[in-house]
Amino acid sequence: MVDLTELTIKQAHEGLKSKKFTSVELTKAYLDKIKTIDKEINAYLLVDKEGALTQAEEADKKVATGEFGMLCGIPCSIKDAIMVEGQKCTAGSKILENYVAPYDATVIKKLKEQGAVILGKTNMDEFAMGGSGENSAFGATKNPYDKKRVAGGSSSGSAASVAGNEACYSLGSDTGGSIRLPASFCGVVGLKPTYGAVSRLGLIPFGSSLDQIGPVAKTVEDCKIIFDAIKGKDPADSTSVELEIGNSKLEIRNLRIGVPKEYFVKGLDPQVEKLIRDAIKKAQNAGAKIVEISLPSVEFALACYYIIAPCEASANLARFDGIKYGFSDNSANDLRDVYLKSRGHGFGDEVKRRIMIGTYALSSGYYDAYYKKAQEVRQLIKQDFAKAFDLSAGGVDLIFCPVSPVLAIKIGERTNDPLSMYLMDICTVSVNLAGLPALSLPAGKTKDNLPVGLQIIGNHFQESKILDVALQMEKILT
Amino acid sequence: MISEQEVKHIAKLARLELSEVEIKKMQKDLSVILDYFDLLKKSPKVRPIITQSSLIKGYGATRKDEAIPQKREVVEKIIASAPDKKDDYIKVKAIF
Numbered sequence: 001m002v003d004l005t006e007l008t009i010k011q012a013h014e015g016l017k018s019k020k021f022t023s024v025e026l027t028k029a030y031l032d033k034i035k036t037i038d039k040e041i042n043a044y045l046l047v048d049k050e051g052a053l054t055q056a057e058e059a060d061k062k063v064a065t066g067e068f069g070m071l072c073g074i075p076c077s078i079k080d081a082i083m084v085e086g087q088k089c090t091a092g093s094k095i096l097e098n099y100v101a102p103y104d105a106t107v108i109k110k111l112k113e114q115g116a117v118i119l120g121k122t123n124m125d126e127f128a129m130g131g132s133g134e135n136s137a138f139g140a141t142k143n144p145y146d147k148k149r150v151a152g153g154s155s156s157g158s159a160a161s162v163a164g165n166e167a168c169y170s171l172g173s174d175t176g177g178s179i180r181l182p183a184s185f186c187g188v189v190g191l192k193p194t195y196g197a198v199s200r201l202g203l204i205p206f207g208s209s210l211d212q213i214g215p216v217a218k219t220v221e222d223c224k225i226i227f228d229a230i231k232g233k234d235p236a237d238s239t240s241v242e243l244e245i246g247n248s249k250l251e252i253r254n255l256r257i258g259v260p261k262e263y264f265v266k267g268l269d270p271q272v273e274k275l276i277r278d279a280i281k282k283a284q285n286a287g288a289k290i291v292e293i294s295l296p297s298v299e300f301a302l303a304c305y306y307i308i309a310p311c312e313a314s315a316n317l318a319r320f321d322g323i324k325y326g327f328s329d330n331s332a333n334d335l336r337d338v339y340l341k342s343r344g345h346g347f348g349d350e351v352k353r354r355i356m357i358g359t360y361a362l363s364s365g366y367y368d369a370y371y372k373k374a375q376e377v378r379q380l381i382k383q384d385f386a387k388a389f390d391l392s393a394g395g396v397d398l399i400f401c402p403v404s405p406v407l408a409i410k411i412g413e414r415t416n417d418p419l420s421m422y423l424m425d426i427c428t429v430s431v432n433l434a435g436l437p438a439l440s441l442p443a444g445k446t447k448d449n450l451p452v453g454l455q456i457i458g459n460h461f462q463e464s465k466i467l468d469v470a471l472q473m474e475k476i477l478t
Numbered sequence: 479m480i481s482e483q484e485v486k487h488i489a490k491l492a493r494l495e496l497s498e499v500e501i502k503k504m505q506k507d508l509s510v511i512l513d514y515f516d517l518l519k520k521s522p523k524v525r526p527i528i529t530q531s532s533l534i535k536g537y538g539a540t541r542k543d544e545a546i547p548q549k550r551e552v553v554e555k556i557i558a559s560a561p562d563k564k565d566d567y568i569k570v571k572a573i574f
Contacts, residue, residue: 102555238539303517314492321493323570328561335571336493344495352494353507356485359492360508370515376524419510 004029005165009222012168013070016063023063023073026168027056027117030075034119034166041164042141043157045080046088047120055117062115070225072115077167079158080121081128082213083202084108091204092124092136092154095346096326105202106237107171107213107230114229119167122157126348127317128178128206130154131424132409135350140411143185145450149408152182158216159186169217169226173203175210176305177403177428180440183216184403184453187442189223189470190216194461195435196241198227199234207312210305210432220441220470227463243461250397250468252476253287258388258396260295263427268405275452276402279443282476283400291396293388297380298430304381305429306422307361307374313351314358320346353418378433385434389459398462398469402427403440403453427455437463441470443477479509 004026007015015021031049038044052075059073078084081091083101085108090096104112111118125135133156134140141156143149144164151160155172159182162170172179174192183190191214198213205211215226233242259280264273284290322328322342329341347355361370389395404424414421431438437460440453454473458466485505489496496504553566562569 099559100555102552102559235541238541297521300518300521303515306511307515307518318493323560323562323568325559326561332571335573338571339493340495343493347494349500349503352496352500353504353511355492355494356488356504356508357511360480360484360488360512363488363491373518373521377518377521379524380521418507419514422511 003165005033005168007168008218009070009074009168009225010219012074013072016068016073023056023059023117024053026073027052027075027119030119030167033164037164038166040142040147041144041160041166042139043122043151043161043164043166044077044120045090045092045123045138045157048087048118051087052117052119055115059115059117069114069229071111071229073117074168075117075119076111077119077122077158077161077170078108079124079155079170079172081124081173081204081206082108082171083204084118084121087121089121089204090138091128092126092138093347093351094137094327095320095342096204097137099326101202103202105213106199106234108202110230111171122155122161122170124156124158125154125178126351127204127313128154128173128175129313129350129354131177131181131421132414133157133182134411134415135348137348142411143408145187146408146448149410149450150185152185152404152408154178155182155190155216159183159188159190162186162188162216162218169215169222171213171226171230172216173211173213174432175206176309176432177425179214179216180403180428180438180453180455181424183440184455185408185451187445187451187453188216188218189220189442190214190440191223191227191463191466192431192438193227193231193463194437195432196239197231197243197437197461197463199232199237199240201234201236205316207309208316209312210309212432220439220467220474223439224467224471227467250465252283252469252472255288255398255469256291256391256396257283257288258291258293258399260293260298260388260399260401262295262298263401267423267426268402269407271446272402272405272407272452275444275446276400276454279454279473279477280400283473286472286476293396293399295381295384295388295430297377297384300377301381301430301433302422302426304374304377305425305433306357307370308378308433310354310358311362311371312358314355314362317347317351317355322346350418381430382434385430385436385459397458397465399457401455401457403455404428407446407450407452431457436460437466439466439470441473441477480505480512
């Protein structure tokens, strides 16, 4: 018999439809897999066995009626920054260790309406701050392809759970690459939607002008199914929008694909470069017109991002004061001491570092040199992409580039050097600064069997264009 | 290089208690990161342009500033997550 945990959403849906197996059987297969391998991988922070089986029983009733959606009865995992009512939601932090989510995030409401089965909550860098998953207060997630290496972050458990067949799909969040980077390192598909395409209600905020929830899945087709289920306007998130993201049915041979020269410079691992160049060559062989483009301001993107994101984080994380949620240091004498001690002892090193950077950059005397300057540079980056995607002026349909300049790093390799850790985000952050959608597609593996992701960037709300092309590229690349 | 005094001042503003060891490490880490930010000095000047929010209808829409009634159970759950409480109130330590 086939291993049920290897199925895609589409295949599992077909299996349920043709009564080859039930959702309860499918769910049990995943729970068994988690029990067997997760001690080693550490993808999950919480496994809700009873809850998942109850949801699976409900789903089976729906399946029996013959009227059920694509996600009905399909087991998934959820990044621990996204609230699932009644379950702990730690965001990978000690400060929220015992926090129980009082309501469902909008994306969870939508998945539950479809009859989804939620297996549990996945590991992540504390408050989504990190590119390797090592900043989790509950230990790093290991890469299923090489357990001495990181799974990538911050949605480390989301990507590892899908890659290791511990979930059929997952929801992650992406502030500076946190879906795409682990998807690339773990050889799965991850989509960071356009800012505003998916409601952020119920997502523990990091950088509110950058954060987006998105799917992690085994295939592009699965990613599209999940994205269609979670997208749309939510009255409770004023930045979300209802958009007609139609079916474009594009063909690669009619496309102009831009390759930004700034993403192929010093520091790019030769093995990554080769796989990405090969993928681009294959797109060209399929008839696409490859155009070298320039995004001159992306040179400043990383510095810009590491000012704006920490500034927003320092404001967002002010709510964790030892009074409203979770951890509180009892040894404090007065109110101010409660703040100082609870935050000082509750947050991990990287979170404290970013709060410090943000507070510094926003403080009197430094605001203009840092925050204001970064906002100006953000405009330049937006303009670069707007120009690149201006088809009427000879622009391109999509941009192809690496997700990460490096392969999955070894655990501990960069933990003592924060800046070198930040540099892993060099190809992903500009997408968030510009609010664009982008997808990480497995482009192949190195001789050591380490996956490399091709990043496909589109113009605002052109998810369907990205997904259409990724679907064709997926066929070409495998 | 950012001074130790500055690190202490920022930590105070950020309401973070840092140990002596943490202050030293923070001083070193922040200095490297702030040096990297100097790159932005090379970026060209920009004139303010229209932002994304003004281009998309409904983006950043506001609602009336009014209390939205919540179900009692939601209220209870929110109060329950506070570490220290009495009845429907969240308890805090004395201000001084």
